[in-house]
Amino acid sequence: MLEQLKKKFQDRTVQAGVVGLGYVGLPLAVEFAKEGIHVTGIDLDSRKTEAIGAGRSYIQDVATESLAPLVASGMLRATTDFSIIRELDTINICVPTPLRKTKDPDMSFIDAASREIAKHLHPGMLIILESTTYPGTTDEMLLPILEDASGLKVGVDFFVCFSPERVDPGNPNFHTKNIPKVVGGITPACTEAGAAFYGMALDTVVPVGSTRVAEMVKLLENTFRMINIGLVNELAIMCDRMGINVWEVIDAAKTKPFGFMAFYPGPGLGGHCIPVDPYYLSWKTKQAGIEARFIELAGYINGQMPHFVVDKIQNALNDHTKPLKGSHVHILGVAYKRDIDDVRESPALDIIHLLQARGARVTYSDPYVKKCRIESTGELTAQDPLEMAATSDCVVCVTDHVVFDYAAVLEKAILIVDTRNAFKKFTSSKVVAL
Numbered sequence: 001m002l003e004q005l006k007k008k009f010q011d012r013t014v015q016a017g018v019v020g021l022g023y024v025g026l027p028l029a030v031e032f033a034k035e036g037i038h039v040t041g042i043d044l045d046s047r048k049t050e051a052i053g054a055g056r057s058y059i060q061d062v063a064t065e066s067l068a069p070l071v072a073s074g075m076l077r078a079t080t081d082f083s084i085i086r087e088l089d090t091i092n093i094c095v096p097t098p099l100r101k102t103k104d105p106d107m108s109f110i111d112a113a114s115r116e117i118a119k120h121l122h123p124g125m126l127i128i129l130e131s132t133t134y135p136g137t138t139d140e141m142l143l144p145i146l147e148d149a150s151g152l153k154v155g156v157d158f159f160v161c162f163s164p165e166r167v168d169p170g171n172p173n174f175h176t177k178n179i180p181k182v183v184g185g186i187t188p189a190c191t192e193a194g195a196a197f198y199g200m201a202l203d204t205v206v207p208v209g210s211t212r213v214a215e216m217v218k219l220l221e222n223t224f225r226m227i228n229i230g231l232v233n234e235l236a237i238m239c240d241r242m243g244i245n246v247w248e249v250i251d252a253a254k255t256k257p258f259g260f261m262a263f264y265p266g267p268g269l270g271g272h273c274i275p276v277d278p279y280y281l282s283w284k285t286k287q288a289g290i291e292a293r294f295i296e297l298a299g300y301i302n303g304q305m306p307h308f309v310v311d312k313i314q315n316a317l318n319d320h321t322k323p324l325k326g327s328h329v330h331i332l333g334v335a336y337k338r339d340i341d342d343v344r345e346s347p348a349l350d351i352i353h354l355l356q357a358r359g360a361r362v363t364y365s366d367p368y369v370k371k372c373r374i375e376s377t378g379e380l381t382a383q384d385p386l387e388m389a390a391t392s393d394c395v396v397c398v399t400d401h402v403v404f405d406y407a408a409v410l411e412k413a414i415l416i417v418d419t420r421n422a423f424k425k426f427t428s429s430k431v432v433a434l
């Protein structure tokens with residue numbers, strides 16, 4: 001079975017499938033199609049499959065100009081119909097893994113996708129889970145669903161791997177093709193199949209000894225970021241109390257050529273990964289009787305940052321003899337990070353909610369986010385940043401998109417609270433840095 005599958009990889013006759021066509025799944029599907037591999041995307045959301053069918057991208061990192069020819073030439077197609085799996089040799093599962101309100105993993109998407117795949121699993125297939133999850137998901141959850149429904153034996157009749165997705169939306173230097181791909185299989189044959197599969201389209205493949213190692217790699221990477229950001233956020237709070245500019249401290253510290261890596265404070269964590277993934281690890285370790293104390297502590301500190309920012313805004317307005325209640329606060333940037341259009345878990349949403357709860361009138365501008373929904377008060381529409389800078393009592397830079405005209409905002413605003421050090425190059429008493 002393995003040799004047959006590898007032969008299909010070698011001569012590019014493999015029929016590849018991607019389940020879940022979001023920020024991770026669509027770029028992956030496009031990368032393989034670009035390499036001359038037939039790819040079928042499957043998603044429950046018919047708006048996405050129809051957009052792909054029409055050659056239109058809905059993901060910022062995938063240009064419509066690169067997607068459309070792949071669809072026109074038949075290299076890439078998309079459907080909501082899982083029965084197409086009967087025609088496919090490989091499946092990459094890229095469905096969401098959010099947290100429940102209790103911060104427990106929500107495994108319902110992986111469960112639902114696995115059950116649909118299991119109905120159509122056939123000998124010779126390779127199934128790779130890419131969704132970020134706790135160690136053990138692939139062998140404890142995915143594998144039994146696949147084996148029980150099909151009667152097939154892993155490592156013999158079909159192959160199963162885990163490969164963490166490391167894509168960094170908006171990163172101009174690293175993308176699906178040139179980010180090294182870690183892959184671990186249930187058996188050595190599974191790892192070999194997975195490595196050969198990625199080797200067709202990606203620059204570097206890093207095989208590891210098991211699915212659990214591969215699952216843990218991703219959690220180490222994101223927990224490392226979350227904890228270091230927590231540390232530097234706490235340092236920012238300390239520096240604020242002591243009247244020290246934390247940004248200057250970090251810039252000087254990073255001149256040390258070894259043993260230090262710069263992380264920066266900010267208004268709080270956002271996105272589908274850093275604020276979420278470490279809790280998959282802490283949930284799992286609790287079952288083994290181990291408390292993941294670093295994760296809990298960093299999560300607490302990072303979760304306090306929107307409150308810290310709102311206090312900072314209130315104090316800055318106070319210095320201008322204005323109460324927060326009734327003041328017009330304009331938020332510059334609501335995406336969870338620079339130059340992307342994603343507001344999932346964005347701290348801007350918390351900050352807006354907290355400001356509104358204290359009686360402020362809040363507007364926002366963001367070239368990538370035309371509308372945003374605030375849980376308590378409903379939808380806001382993006383405004384013009386310069387008009388708002390000229391009329392608001394305080395501008396708060398939450399997301400430092402490159403396209404903002406910072407010099408013009410500074411000229412028009414009377415007060416700026418800068419949570420990203422975006423106004424670093426200007427020396428102005430109008431700017432209050434985090």
Ligand SMILES: NC(=O)c1ccc[n+]([C@@H]2O[C@H](COP(=O)([O-])OP(=O)(O)OC[C@H]3O[C@@H](n4cnc5c(N)ncnc54)[C@H](O)[C@@H]3O)[C@@H](O)[C@H]2O)c1
Pocket residue numbers: 019020021022023024025042043044045048094095096097109112113130131132133165166167168169272273
């Ligand atoms: N976005 C990132 O930057 C990033 C980076 C690395 C890893 N990840 C991980 O990758 C996984 C996917 O994240 P994403 O950002 O692409 O999510 P996303 O929400 O953008 O996309 C997921 C897609 O899966 C579809 N889907 C949901 N259930 C399905 C099902 N049962 N069958 C078929 N399709 C289904 C949804 O309609 C959606 O289109 C998550 O585990 C995430 O943690 C994300």
